[in-house]
Amino acid sequence: MGILDSKIPSGPLADKWTKHKNDINLVNPANKRNIDIIVVGTGLAGGAAAATLAELGYNVKTFCYQDSPRRAHSIAAQGGINAAKNYQGDGDSNYRLFYDTIKGGDYRSREGNVYRLAEVSGNIIDQCVAQGVPFAREYGGMLDNRSFGGVLVSRTFYAKGQTGQQLLLGAYSAMNRQINRGKIQAYNRHEMMDLVLVDGKARGIIARDLVSGEIERHSAHAVVLATGGYGNVFFLSTNAMGSNVMAAWRAHRKGAFFANPCFTQIHPTCIPVSGDHQSKLTLMSESLRNDGRIWVPKKKEDAIAIREGKLKPTELAEEDRDYYLERRYPAFGNLVPRDVASRAAKERCDAGFGVNKTGEAVFLDFASAIERYGKEKALTSGLKNPDKATITKLGEEVVEAKYGNLFQMYEKIVDQNPYKTPMMIYPAVHYTMGGLWVDYNLQTTIPGCYSAGEANFSDHGANRLGASALMQGLADGYFVLPYTIGDYLSDDIRTGAIPTDSKEFDEAEQQVRDRMEKLMGGSGIHSVDYYHKKLGKIMWNKCGMARNEKELKEAIKEISDLRKDFWENVKVPGTIDSKNQELEKAGRVADFLELGELFAKDALHRNESCGGHFREEYQTEEGEALRDDENFKYVAAWEYKGEPKDAELHKEDLVYENIELKTRSYK
Amino acid sequence: MKLYLKIWRQKDASTPGKIVDYTLDGVEGDMSFLEMLDILNEELVSKGEEPVEFDHDCREGICGTCSLQINGEPHGPDRLVTTCQLHMRKFNDGDTIVIEPFRAKAFPVIKDLIVDRSAFDRIQQAGGYISVNTSGNTIDANTIPINKYDADEAMDAATCIGCGACVAACKNASAMLFTSAKVSQFALLPQGQVEATERVQNMVRQMDLEGFGNCTNTGACEVECPKGISLTNIARMNREYLSATCKG
Numbered sequence: 001m002g003i004l005d006s007k008i009p010s011g012p013l014a015d016k017w018t019k020h021k022n023d024i025n026l027v028n029p030a031n032k033r034n035i036d037i038i039v040v041g042t043g044l045a046g047g048a049a050a051a052t053l054a055e056l057g058y059n060v061k062t063f064c065y066q067d068s069p070r071r072a073h074s075i076a077a078q079g080g081i082n083a084a085k086n087y088q089g090d091g092d093s094n095y096r097l098f099y100d101t102i103k104g105g106d107y108r109s110r111e112g113n114v115y116r117l118a119e120v121s122g123n124i125i126d127q128c129v130a131q132g133v134p135f136a137r138e139y140g141g142m143l144d145n146r147s148f149g150g151v152l153v154s155r156t157f158y159a160k161g162q163t164g165q166q167l168l169l170g171a172y173s174a175m176n177r178q179i180n181r182g183k184i185q186a187y188n189r190h191e192m193m194d195l196v197l198v199d200g201k202a203r204g205i206i207a208r209d210l211v212s213g214e215i216e217r218h219s220a221h222a223v224v225l226a227t228g229g230y231g232n233v234f235f236l237s238t239n240a241m242g243s244n245v246m247a248a249w250r251a252h253r254k255g256a257f258f259a260n261p262c263f264t265q266i267h268p269t270c271i272p273v274s275g276d277h278q279s280k281l282t283l284m285s286e287s288l289r290n291d292g293r294i295w296v297p298k299k300k301e302d303a304i305a306i307r308e309g310k311l312k313p314t315e316l317a318e319e320d321r322d323y324y325l326e327r328r329y330p331a332f333g334n335l336v337p338r339d340v341a342s343r344a345a346k347e348r349c350d351a352g353f354g355v356n357k358t359g360e361a362v363f364l365d366f367a368s369a370i371e372r373y374g375k376e377k378a379l380t381s382g383l384k385n386p387d388k389a390t391i392t393k394l395g396e397e398v399v400e401a402k403y404g405n406l407f408q409m410y411e412k413i414v415d416q417n418p419y420k421t422p423m424m425i426y427p428a429v430h431y432t433m434g435g436l437w438v439d440y441n442l443q444t445t446i447p448g449c450y451s452a453g454e455a456n457f458s459d460h461g462a463n464r465l466g467a468s469a470l471m472q473g474l475a476d477g478y479f480v481l482p483y484t485i486g487d488y489l490s491d492d493i494r495t496g497a498i499p500t501d502s503k504e505f506d507e508a509e510q511q512v513r514d515r516m517e518k519l520m521g522g523s524g525i526h527s528v529d530y531y532h533k534k535l536g537k538i539m540w541n542k543c544g545m546a547r548n549e550k551e552l553k554e555a556i557k558e559i560s561d562l563r564k565d566f567w568e569n570v571k572v573p574g575t576i577d578s579k580n581q582e583l584e585k586a587g588r589v590a591d592f593l594e595l596g597e598l599f600a601k602d603a604l605h606r607n608e609s610c611g612g613h614f615r616e617e618y619q620t621e622e623g624e625a626l627r628d629d630e631n632f633k634y635v636a637a638w639e640y641k642g643e644p645k646d647a648e649l650h651k652e653d654l655v656y657e658n659i660e661l662k663t664r665s666y667k
Numbered sequence: 668m669k670l671y672l673k674i675w676r677q678k679d680a681s682t683p684g685k686i687v688d689y690t691l692d693g694v695e696g697d698m699s700f701l702e703m704l705d706i707l708n709e710e711l712v713s714k715g716e717e718p719v720e721f722d723h724d725c726r727e728g729i730c731g732t733c734s735l736q737i738n739g740e741p742h743g744p745d746r747l748v749t750t751c752q753l754h755m756r757k758f759n760d761g762d763t764i765v766i767e768p769f770r771a772k773a774f775p776v777i778k779d780l781i782v783d784r785s786a787f788d789r790i791q792q793a794g795g796y797i798s799v800n801t802s803g804n805t806i807d808a809n810t811i812p813i814n815k816y817d818a819d820e821a822m823d824a825a826t827c828i829g830c831g832a833c834v835a836a837c838k839n840a841s842a843m844l845f846t847s848a849k850v851s852q853f854a855l856l857p858q859g860q861v862e863a864t865e866r867v868q869n870m871v872r873q874m875d876l877e878g879f880g881n882c883t884n885t886g887a888c889e890v891e892c893p894k895g896i897s898l899t900n901i902a903r904m905n906r907e908y909l910s911a912t913c914k915g
Contacts, residue, residue, distance in 0.1 A: 052802075120803070123804075127801060132821075132856050166825060173795055179792045240724040240726070241724055280727070409727070413752070478803060479803055582712065
């Protein structure tokens with residue numbers, strides 16, 4: 001256990017971060033110029049970290065597989081970013097944001113980390129406004145807020161339905177300023193293939209130029225991995241097509257522990273799967289649950305009639321509808337946390353009440369919101385006794401102003417008008433709370449290798465609340481890492497540049513080359529996508545929203561067999577030394593085939609239900625998650641020992657000094 | 668449905684490319700355009716041929732990576748969508764579809780349908796930022812109220828995804844819509860005023876250096892822009908540029 005020291009500073013919760021900042025070592029500005037840092041991934045966490053570290057004076061190299069840092073998948077976050085500003089005067093505070101996040105995460109995250117996150121959250125908004133991020137404003141010129149799931153205050157700042165885009169472009173602009181100053185060298189269309197350790201410390205990476213196919217060596221005094229989550233292990237997810245676990249997994253194989261891989265978020269409001277050809281799933285922002293009401297028919301025969309197209313949802317009388325979230329969770333209603341909403345949708349669909357052809361969809365209905373807003377608007381416009389058509393028209397205008405881009409996106413994909421007929425939604429894989437284990441300083445178990453944003457496991461426990469991913473990414477990148485990494489680098493002021501002609505670099509490069517040769521040398525029976533889709537089906541069916549011992553054991557066996565088959569029979573056309581998208585995919589899927597098995601192993605060992613991890617054997621009579629704090633109040637951090645089945649478990653006990661552990665209730 | 672595809676194939680930047688014909692059967696209306704290409708590629712790989720390479724990532728219309736010229740139009744026949752959001756229901760059985768990369772001197776082809784758009788990054792690096800340190804030690808976010816109308820207009824300009832459709836649509840391969848969207852975002856906000864003079868000059872200078880053409884007010888960029896970025900931004904940039912030049 002000695003190895004898993006979370007390094008949470010002592011002292012009162014609210015003073016920990018300040019105290020820590022005062023205690024850690026600093027690097028003087030002249031010495032920073034002699035220190036190199038590699039940042040892999042240029043999303044919110046990586047982009048923000050790269051910009052800030054360069055601004056402090058370090059020499060930064062960034063790497064991303066996209067053609068520009070601006071395209072990292074943070075860009076797709078829609079709804080917003082939380083901050084405990086209490087601009088609405090509705091009782092918000094750092095403590096409440098901290099409390100909501102710990103509770104939302106079902107008591108599986110660290111108090112110290114989460115409080116720090118809440119503490120710096122307000123600063124993020126100040127910072128972004130100063131950078132010119134055009135957040136939504138009220139008519140008086142002040143910033144507007146909305147509400148997200150699992151909380152009782154309005155603390156979410158937003159930029160229409162494109163908050164992630166605006167925040168990422170903010171971080172990208174900060175990066176651009178440093179690129180222009182020569183302090184950041186950006187290596188775009190580059191993929192990290194391996195981490196290089198010298199004397200046990202992370203001292204560089206092997207990267208592949210995705211255009212020329214060339215293998216490159218890059219050294220540094222520290223390496224930051226901000227490479228996002230591993231949701232694409234499910235093949236279908238809301239992640240970008242290129243999102244992958246390669247960098248994190250390569251670090252894991254070199255000694256970084258991988259924590260809580262089974263903690264995965266299945267987002268309740270996504271557009272349902274339409275067919276086998278589908279390549280990815282599209283999210284409909286959680287903000288829609290502010291105004292949309294979720295329902296299925298009360299009677300099975302109505303559900304069947306709707307599925308067969310014999311009955312229109314709008315024709316079904318109010319008393320024949322089951323607003324199941326409002327029924328089951330009156331206090332939070334449609335704004336329960338994501339894990340709870342997703343499971344409730346699955347429960348209704350499994351029971352036979354699904355409303356699309358596949359029976360895997362529920363309705364998200366805006367009719368009452370349109371009527372409510374329409375009446376309000378008619379009143380404020382001085383219209384007396386408006387007819388129903390006028391109210392609907394006015395209401396639709398209000399809804400369009402709030403969610404227009406999302407409604408348009410839905411219509412383009414599904415070919416139905418969501419103003420006139422309720423949207424159909426179903427849960428989909430969206431975010432991974434698990435990731436590389438890091439201490440309070442965001443350092444992994446490899447000295448000098450740091451991890452930030454979704455790639456690490458640190459702040460969201462077993463379930464992340466909406467609008468908290470953007471908060472964590474920027475907090476890690478702008479405000480946490482720049483301090484904590486200096487503490488480590490203060491030992492490196494006399495080290496000098498790290499040479500890349502050492503035997504460690506030779507070996508790492510050779511391993512990368514051998515692995516690619518092996519991928520190209522398969523017998524050539526099946527394409528990479530064939531394996532990826534198969535893996536995704538196993539993951540979704542056996543490690544998805546509900547898991548049980550029998551199926552998890554089957555999953556472990558099936559993934560292990562599939563991995564063997566993959567290495568023998570995968571077909572990768574083209575060559576290594578040229579642009580080759582199939583080879584890129586093959587390398588990523590190879591790592592997913594290892595991670596998937598560890599995922600199932602982790603889910604199997606955790607004999608409790610908490611947050612996004614729902615084990616069917618552990619539930620209350622009402623079907624709610626049954627947590628086991630006595631036996632599982634810990635972080636499960638896995639050490640690589642060869643095959644995933646041999647991974648060794650290390651536990652970090654979670655200590656709650658400020659919050660009383662309770663059964664999570666949203667009733 | 669059955670489709671006849673004419674696709675630009677090019678080995679690398681230095682090898683000349685050409686149009687190659689493919690026939691694809693079993694395409695469904697619910698597929699996205701890129702999923703249609705996925706199926707073609709799956710067929711090519713199973714035949715041992717090299718798949719058609721194209722840029723794509725988020726497949727939900729926001730990352731700006733996908734960049735196909737479809738039947739002569741950037742992102743195809745539908746309006747206000749990127750290629751990844753274009754669905755096959757917009758096409759008919761038996762259609763011939765010509766698929767090319769975005770064409771511009773400043774966007775050299777890398778392979779097949781993939782082009783190099785790093786010129787856009789360099790324009791942003793020349794001045795597409797506000798020089799504020801990222802320490803978080805700024806003023807409270809609500810200290811400067813911003814008129815909602817200005818904030819909304821700045822947001823509209825800021826929604827540019829940097830895909831390059833404006834350049835591909837323009838007969839001059841001009842990047843004025845792209846550049847002006849960023850200039851406008853900052854010109855409309857109080858935070859952008861301090862560096863307004865240098866910003867517009869530096870960004871326009873870089874734009875010209877990259878080999879993009881000039882604007883002749885044709886408006887094709889606005890029509891083809893998947894995010895509906897308005898031509899007004901170009902007018903605003905011209906005004907900013909003129910006033911910057913007068914200030915010297």
